[in-house]
Amino acid sequence: MKESSLIIKYNKSNPTSKVPLLGEDVFRKKVLEMTRGGGRVNSFFSAENDNEDLVLYLIISYDARGETHALSMKVENKAFKSLTNEDTQFHLFEREIYEQSGIRPLGHPWLKPVRFPGGNAGEMDFFKIEGREIHEVAVGPIHAGIIEPGHFRFQCHGETVYHLETSHGYQHRGIEKKLTGGPYRDTVYKMGVIAGDSTVAHSTAYAQIMEAFTRTAIPARAQAVRAIALELERCANHIGDIGALSGDIGYLSTSAYCGRIRGDFLNMSALLCGNRFSRGLVLPGGVGADIDDDIREQLAARLEAGKKDFLSAASLLWETPSVLARFDSTGIISAESAERIKMVGPAARACGIERDVRRDHPSGYYHLSYIPVSTSEMGDVSSRAYVRWLEVQESIKFIEKLLAELPVGDSGRETGTNLKPDSITVSLIEGWRGELCHTALTDGTGRFRRYKIVDPSFHNWLGLALAMRGGQISDFPVCNKSFNLSYCGFDL
């Protein structure tokens, strides 16, 4: 049994032929054994091999050991026995597989479309509770704020939410499909907009994949710049969300100040590369903009000012009883539920789950420099806000340290366009929402046979639905904001 999975080497390409191809029964036994042993599914998708047979690839990692494994399964008769009934974390992956390839997971408890690639988003049956006192509330896809489209269906009894189901696909752009046969000249730009607020995270994941396939070792200085940009992105988004959370509960001071401070952090990204969302900064082979001494000093000064402003604006939250009363015990998700559906990112850490790719599966500069994992325990809105508050501080400390010890050297290498044929590689990055996983397979000519993207939102939307159970429907907006998941990152 020992050889029945391949340990993926980070930043290295691995021959696809080394990924064990198992029959369904062996695969099922092995996978369930792995998940029971603490394995967490990062990605589970279908791909065609050279003979146009459908193969299911599973990327699974052990956080405690820092290992990522790959294994695959032959599909016969376009069907396989669903794993969801044994382990909930397969639920959405199997629905996605069914939608993308038509491979039916037999016995799946809730086999519905995930994103409507045909274009008929919204046509679906929701789980319904029946009874004269039950009422159904439909929210979206057009929302009151200027946010992305998505649909929420609540089953309520008075103000109490019994069940929430989310429905997506309104932002589906067919990114994965467009990447097949790539990389193309525009691929790097597409990567920057998978989720527009996670540009650095997705670009870095892609860059690492390209570097692995082209066997390019990139200079430490470029790694450091990437890490700085990733942490700036985390700060800007967390600060923006803390402000938006205060806005949702009508607490004006923090809301107004954090809105402005978020802009300050976005401008730091702009100082780095000329774009507030760091578009075009992370490129395969390195970074598109280097940090010279002038920028370094300016960045350090702005960071210092930003930190001071943020600390004073956000600490108001933890000193105001009415804010704490509003946040505490709102939208609780238990650690058991969060672990069962394998939530990621700050939302998982707010339940006390220590899961952070930067520590568990480090890549790039995170190999060299450790960033502490911030957790909280209650799993409510308060905890999710608090984890973000802690993370912003850790990130700022980390950036300060990196700026002080910025390695010398050049900012990039040429990667070339010769990708290693018939290979597979995986890239895991801790974006500000949590783990994102890019998996790429090349064909015999060194083009992408399959490029699979898993955004943290893919893991966490179900978490939001569970957090609402038994809660008040009027708490939904603030609860939703505390997760702040991506619609386009999910819809791809």
Add this chain to the structure above:
Amino acid sequence: MIINIIISTAAALVFSPLLIGIINKTKAFFSGRRGSPFFQMYFDLYRLLKKDAVRSGTTTIVFILAPVIVFCCTLAAAVLIPISPGTGIISFTGDFVLLFYLLGLARFFLIISALDTGSSFEGMGASREAFFSAMAEPVVFISILTILRLNGTTSFTDALGGGGAGNWIIISLATVPFFIVMLAENARIPFDDPNTHLELTMIHEVMILDNSGRGLALMEWAASIKLWLFSLIIVRIILPGSVLSFLLTFVIAVIIGIVESVIARTTLLKIPQLLFSAGIIAFLGFFLSFSKIFVWS
């Protein structure tokens, strides 16, 4: 008397939107923003009144009439309150019931017009409004009974339109719950958030989501008149003898703005508790007004 009616009506119509402007300016100041102009609401009303209304196909005559009825009832209630001593229009035993049931009638039409749209959001808002206002009403009545006892009269408008100050402790015990109810009745923080865009959390705003153009203008104007009415009552309770005390309504608006700036909105579940505490304070005032120590004159 005609003069008094004209003065009260004009004051209610003209000053009420300014209160909203003052609240918003105060909030802007506290959050470090410049904020919209003091007279923004006048511009908004002017803009909306020029516009035609769009109406959902599911609505009926109820929805069309509601803004007019809500506006008229609220204005009528506001006009009953004397803005300075001796300018009362009518007074009779138990006139406060007329005053607050005019507001009740306005609320009734607001609620059924919300239900008339058939929207699940508006239905939720309507049920919240009905539930919370039922709890706010007794608090108001107890506070008023206290004031009536202090003034030794059975007419509320008489009590507000003259007489003298009573015992300050008891006046505070009547005014504080009244202020809390004012925040609840006028959809202010901590009960409701007038600035939110989140329908699921709204109480008042969600009920007028379907209103547009002239209908919306009347609804908004009625809401601001209601705020004017409540702040005028508070001012008249505190300073019944003063002629220009109505100017203090602007101070009340500043206080509301400060309250909204320093505290967050509470969860809906805790609103009954908040109103209940207001009720306890009101009761305390009422009981103390019977005590020998605090007897008036």
